[in-house]
Amino acid sequence: MALVRAIEQARPAASRIIDDPYAAAFLQNRYYRWLARTRAGARLLRGFLDHWAPGGQEFLTMRPRLVDDLAAELSGAGLEQIVVLGAGFDTLPWRLGGAPGRVTVYEVDHPATQAVKRAGAERLGAPPNLRLVAADFEREDFAKKLRGAGFAPARRSLVVWLGVSYYLTPAAAGRALDQIAGLGGPGMRLVWDYLLAEVAAGTSANQDALGKARRAARLGEPWLFGLEPAGLGDYLAAHGFRLLRDYDADELRARYAPTRRRPLDYVRLVDCERE
Helix, strand or coil: CHHHHHHHCCCCHHHCCCCCCCHHHHCCCHHHHHHHCCHHHHHHHHHHHHHHCCCHHHHHHHHHHHHHHHHHHHHCCCCCEEEEECCCCCCHHHHHCCCCCCCEEEEEECHHHHHHHHHHHHHHCCCCCEEEEECCCCCCCHHHHHHHCCCCCCCCEEEEECCCHHHCCHHHHHHHHHHHHCCCCCCCEEEEEEEEHHHHHCCCCCHHHHHHHHHHHHCCCCCCCCECHHHHHHHHHHCCEEEEEEECHHHHHHHHCCCCCCCCCCEEEEEEEEC
16 A cells, blocks of 8 residues: 555656655565656556556545545544554555644554554654554454553544455454444544445456455455445444445545546445444
């Protein structure tokens, strides 16, 4: 994901979906770092991604852009905390800059990933409002770890949970949403993404989506969980959330890049709030 954001940075400013000059600092492969920082190299990488996953560059940059926009909007309305679950090499605290400085950003991830993240953060200079919270999601209570790091459930919060749900079993995805709901009270916002049920079930007419599902399975990370958009509101309500917006590919394209390729249409973005 850092590579995707880094090669977007090589586009002219007017055509970028997201502005992320920090992403390349977290690339571990020095050849990728070199390619991402040159226009020709970035164009080569974008061409490969466009061929391998049409619309992937667009969707994978629109996803963090939506989070940036929502965080900036909420920071002007009293937002105090942002929690990024499974943050990886996301650069949200840097992208937000100094404007929402009173907002503390908690990044929760596996200790091994965070050890590498810390090295990149030191090169860039870590924002003073960033808190790295190491937690093994399979063995540890991430909510307890968050509270130990200073997270306060009573404060106004935004939770970001992206790129995870489809790798979980339906039962595990439901438990995760219940745990997230327990982080805060009414009004807590959550941004997350879900796979269409027909792709998880293997019945979709979208052959590109099914091909990516088979590849994920061969890599040992099968897509197990998906939802029908028509049932999303009821599903969220069962886990304590109210649906605010379910973004499909056409809406994302119209909002962020109407002249670019249509983004992936088999993963959708959700904005919801704790009831």
